[in-house]
Amino acid sequence: MTTTPPDVIRCAYAELIVSDLKASREFYVDILGLVVTYEDDEAVYLRAFEEYLHHSLIIRKGAEPALSVLAYRVRSEAELDVAEAYYRELGVQVRRVPKGTTRGIGEAVRVLDPLGFPIEFFYEAEHVERFTQRYDVHGPGALSRLDHFNVNTPDVPAARKYYEGLGFRVSEDIVDDEGTVYAAWMFRKPTVHDVALTGGAGPRLHHIAFATHERHQILHICDHLGAVRKSDQIERGPGRHGVSNAFYLYVRDPDGHRIEIYTHDYYTGDPDNPVISWDVHDNQRRDWWGNPVVPSWYTEASRVLDLDGKLQPVEERTETKEMDVTIGADGFSYTRADGAEQGFKLGEQV
Ligand SMILES: O=C1C=CC(S(=O)(=O)O)=CC1(O)O
Numbered sequence: 029m030t031t032t033p034p035d036v037i038r039c040a041y042a043e044l045i046v047s048d049l050k051a052s053r054e055f056y057v058d059i060l061g062l063v064v065t066y067e068d069d070e071a072v073y074l075r076a077f078e079e080y081l082h083h084s085l086i087i088r089k090g091a092e093p094a095l096s097v098l099a100y101r102v103r104s105e106a107e108l109d110v111a112e113a114y115y116r117e118l119g120v121q122v123r124r125v126p127k128g129t130t131r132g133i134g135e136a137v138r139v140l141d142p143l144g145f146p147i148e149f150f151y152e153a154e155h156v157e158r159f160t161q162r163y164d165v166h167g168p169g170a171l172s173r174l175d176h177f178n179v180n181t182p183d184v185p186a187a188r189k190y191y192e193g194l195g196f197r198v199s200e201d202i203v204d205d206e207g208t209v210y211a212a213w214m215f216r217k218p219t220v221h222d223v224a225l226t227g228g229a230g231p232r233l234h235h236i237a238f239a240t241h242e243r244h245q246i247l248h249i250c251d252h253l254g255a256v257r258k259s260d261q262i263e264r265g266p267g268r269h270g271v272s273n274a275f276y277l278y279v280r281d282p283d284g285h286r287i288e289i290y291t292h293d294y295y296t297g298d299p300d301n302p303v304i305s306w307d308v309h310d311n312q313r314r315d316w317w318g319n320p321v322v323p324s325w326y327t328e329a330s331r332v333l334d335l336d337g338k339l340q341p342v343e344e345r346t347e348t349k350e351m352d353v354t355i356g357a358d359g360f361s362y363t364r365a366d367g368a369e370q371g372f373k374l375g376e377q378v
């Protein structure tokens with residue numbers, strides 16, 4: 029590559045296609061508590077309480093539930109020309125998108141990236157009221173901001189190289205002693221990640237994560253789902269991650285799109301931030317307490333659309349799959365690396 033990459037600040041918004049806008053609005057607004065910036069019969073534009081840009085999530089009515097865009101904010105309007113040149117040199121589809129194509133967003137550059145994802149780079153966006161201290165409207169499960177995207181892609185090292193080319197750095201990864209890389213977490217903002225690369229059939233969206241400030245807000249969301257008899261929308265957690273150290277919950281929206289609620293990861297902003305590499309057999313890598321990772325978390329994800337709104341084909345992963353090697357507390361995992369016992373957490377699955 030001769031051209032420099034665009035100066036990406038952070039992950040900024042996503043657009044999900046949903047089959048029932050009313051049911052999805054109930055999930056994202058009434059249960060998760062996101063703030064509606066604007067809505068019409070076709071779409072709802074949502075933001076979390078600390079966010080002052082127009083939205084960080086759009087849910088848009090459509091026949092085929094899928095991801096239609098992952099957007100990164102760049103540092104200035106001038107970075108759009110840089111993005112356009114960078115991706116043209118990569119030889120992928122590149123489109124300049126006029127201001128207002130997406131409500132609340134200025135001119136943008138949209139690409140179908142080398143991993144097959146519809147990605148947008150933008151700078152200008154409409155500012156709206158920031159609800160940071162509007163405690164009069166915060167619910168007990170208040171989400172503070174969009175934190176990261178997690179994408180399924182078959183070849184994690186290739187994806188890591190592509191994102192390193194964009195100036196992202198690795199904070200953590202999961203590997204085995206044969207050198208297989210199962211997942212990597214990469215950042216531009218000084219936290220554990222803006223994007224996680226999860227080995228699997230792709231391009232697919234594994235999840236979008238919102239941050240809260242407190243663990244009790246995550247617990248409230250669980251209690252709320254129980255109270256409205258929608259506990260079946262809790263897929264995994266609540267728990268404490270090994271990777272990222274975050275307290276977490278994974279929920280599935282009415283179309284099965286996966287949303288993570290996440291808090292307490294850590295600062296990664298110094299140039300010598302050490303990379304943490306986890307052994308895929310370490311039973312505490314994905315859940316610090318050794319609780320099993322439910323199989324659906326490894327197998328299910330959202331399809332993605334191309335720049336014309338058509339479903340992208342999915343390529344299977346050819347390397348060893350994490351689920352084949354270990355599912356949380358199972359016979360292939362260890363709690364203590366010294367080999368003193370290859371046992372695993374009580375209550376393991378049969
Ligand atoms: O955000 C995350 C942080 C950690 C993990 S893991 O399950 O602990 O690997 C998953 C995740 O990518 O969703």
Ligand SMILES: [Fe+2]
Nearest residue numbers: 178224237288
């Ligand atoms: Fe995540």
